[in-house]
Amino acid sequence: MTSVLMGPYATQIFADLGADVIKVESPDGDTTRYLPPGPDPTRGGMFLNVNRGKRSIVLDLKQPAARDALLKLAENADVFVHSMRAQAIGRLGLDYDALKAANPKIIYANLYGFAxxxxxxxxxxxxDIVQAASGLVDLQARLSGGVPSYLGTVVADKVAGxxxxxxxxxxxxxxERTGIGQEVEVPMFETLVSFTMVEHLCGSLFDPPQGPPEYPRVTSAARRPYKTKDGYVGVMIYNDKHWRGFFAALGDPDWSKDPMFATMRTRTENIGAVLARLALVMEERTTEEWMALFREAHIPAMAINSTEDLLHDPHLVETGFWQTRGTDAGTLRFPGIPTGFSETPGAIGEAGPRLGQHSRAxxxxxxLREDEIAALIDSGAAREPA
Incomplete structure (x- = not known):
């Protein structure tokens, strides 16, 4: 019982790895269904991807008969996931106590905004709301002249998922160990604060604080893709070995003897000056020249890819990451499953289902008996595709 992206992404992972995922939708359907592009106005591209491998049932849970049908489904389920606020799910009579009464071993997962x-x-x-609340937008402002901005991806939904x-x-x-089911809570806000503060808690980990809650390397204005003679490149000269290799490849210039380059600690303490000096040096050669040098010195570096580039990236092509298949929604190119399993590999299922496609089944x-199913559908408590 989730919509938009956080819950559907979490359950897409389960579907990819072999779970039978039942998507319970209202008669209006998941709002993401209607986001273009796509030839089917009820199944846009994002919906088709993030709901792949799932089955759809439509239940009008404001009707008692539909609630009873959902509890019947839950009797043999391992997991129940919803993304409604606590008050809303409570009004439907579908809180943890209700699901536990139907199935004492069920795992009941709450995925919502705030604990x-x-x-x-x-x-x-x-x-966007959780990005703003979690500190991420303020951190982005430090990299863009004080102007707040969101990340170019729905990071809160996906990290929470x-x-x-x-x-x-x-x-x-x-x-499996105890035989006991339980309730799980995953609030987006707390999840994103935890995610953000992995590196940014820094000196504020200590009491009293040893410094501000900010990792200076990440927020340095000089931390950005480096301009070369003819383009840009992403490079991370990070540890002492990387820096020694970099200086050796350049012939150990005089400026490399500056004490600020000596250790991880001195580089961190002078991170703005270190990265600014590196930025000047990067403009002296072409992207191709730098990439050859970095590969030879075993320094982490990559070209700046666009999302369009990724569709034809030679590594992704060779590993078979992109998977093209014919579906009832046309020929689709799905991003592959990023994890590998030697014995139990996942598989991408059918494209996201039509609204209520599997209600009757x-x-x-x-x-439920056939007459009971017919009664649910006739009353509007359950729906089939139009």
């Missing part, structure tokens, strides 16, 4: 124990519990949240996936897996593993699998 329900704090004053923000009832605030609505989307990716990944966190939801591993939290559910941990709960399933605990159940899923109700039958839950044990």
């Amino acid at each position: 329900r124990s704090g004053p923000y519990r009832d605030y609505p949240a989307y990716d 990944l966190t939801g996936a591993y939290a559910i897996i941990a709960a399933l593993f605990a159940r 899923l109700l039958a699998e839950a044990g």
Whole structure:
């Protein structure tokens, strides 16, 4: 029972890895269905990808008969995932206690904006809102002349989705050990603060603080792709070995003897000056010349790819990352599963389903008789595709 991106992304991971994922939708459907582009106005490109391998059932959960049908489905489910605020899911009578009564071993996962124990519990949240609240937008402002900006990706939704996936897996593993189901909470705000502060807590880890909550290498104005004679390149000359190799490749110029380059600590303490000096040096050669030097010196570096470049990237092509297949929505190119398993590899399923495509089949699998299914559909408590 999730929509937009956070929950659908978490459950896409499960579908890719072999789970039978049932997408429970309202009669209006997941709003992401209607985002273009795509020839089917009810299944846009993002929806088709992030809901691949799932089955769709439509239930109008404001009707008691639909709620009963969902609880019937839950009796044999391992996991129940929703992305509604606590008050809203409670009004439907589908809180943890209700699902636990139907299935004591179920893992019940709440994926929503803010933890329900704090004053923000009832605030609505989307990716942009959580980016703003988590410190990420302020950090971006330090890299863009003080102008706040969002990251060029829906990072809050996706990080929270990944966190939801591993939290559910941990709960399933605990159940394998103990036989006990449980409730899991994954709030976007707390998840993104944890994510942001991995490196940025820095000196504020200590009490009293030993410095501000900021990792200076990351927020340095000089930290950006480096301009070359004819373009740009991304390079990370990071540890002592990298710097020694870099200086050796340049013939150990006089400026490399500056004490600020001596150790990881001195480079960090003078990170702005270090990166500014490097930026000047990078303009002396072409991108191709620098890439050859970096490969020879084993220094991490890559060209600046666009998202268009990625569709034809030779590494991704050779590894078979992009998977083109015919579907009922046309020929689609899916991004592959990034993880590999020697014995139990995942597989990309069918494109995201039509709204209510599997309603009748899923109700039958839950044990409802044909006359009961017909009654649900006739009453509007359940829906099939138009």
